[in-house]
Amino acid sequence: MKINLDGRVSNIKAVWYEEPVIKMIDQRILPDAFKVVDIKNTKELFDGIRNMTVRGAPSIGAAAAYGIAQAKALGMDLEEAGKIIKSARPTANDLFFAVDFVLEHKEDAKKYAEIYVDSIVERSRLIGVNGNELIGKNKKILTHCNAGALASVDYGTALSPIRMASESGKDPFVWVDETRPRLQGAKLTAWELVQEGIRHKVIADNAAGFLMERGEVDLAIVGADRITENGDFANKIGTYEKAVLAKENGVSFYVAAPLSTFDFDIKNGRGIPIEVRGEDEVKEVKGVQISPKESMAYNPAFDVTPNRYVTGYITEYGIFKSSDLHKLKGKGKESTIEQIGSVQKGI
């Protein structure tokens, strides 16, 4: 992703590896400050995923893939390291997919971690190429949470088609849901769009229905943390209500995700484990308490949107309806960019 630091434009990924250190952009402090954090061992990686220094399903997967390479470089038991890394967060399928992918090639863990992360970048780019076809000139697109380059090493999932539309001169406009409680939209998506010079406005989470009803949203694109066999999917809390509002108002609603996010072992959304996070995330904003300290809070981090609300799934292999997702079964493990390309043509 292109970023502007002190007047200098650089190209940077959300996560990368300089053996034996995993480097990640600290997503907790953007847009106030830009900092890269060094992760030196499995315990630090567990903490970095859990406290959301790195977040967003494909970026979590990338960090986890490097985690196995790092554990090997440090002489750890790789199965044990995999168990610790997988226990950091429960919902994003990419975490489990990435650990298993590198463990399958443990004799060459560093090489396969790099292959995995390069393939995530290429898959994200292809999501952009495929999704760009849905976006006409000057369209207004709603997105929820951050499914941009920060969340997907580079390009993004939901933001990748928007980036491509912007690069191809279509001048898209983005409604950015602020995304309480952690404000990934207001902080991270808005920051990425500023870096890319893409027109946008941040809106309060409860403004989307009003805008849809007034005809101010042409389409919605969101990311996903886990998509089940029937197309139900988990994404940041608040996604479900946006999908229902979209259907009610005749707005097309797309989900963008690479195959690492698909879990064909789960039949429908009821089977997705949903992370519940701390009460403070709801009761505080930037460390300042906003609710009475006596009040309790409840903080489910994800919700599940049933497949009937989804117009299409934008993947690296093309755009699918829920009834066609079975064609993707068994894919997602191709380890070279050439293989992804040939599979894409084959569907």
Ligand code: MRU
């Ligand atoms: O809790 P987070 O910030 O990790 O949740 C992230 C999301 O819900 C994203 O929309 C999802 O991971 C898709 S990221 C490309």
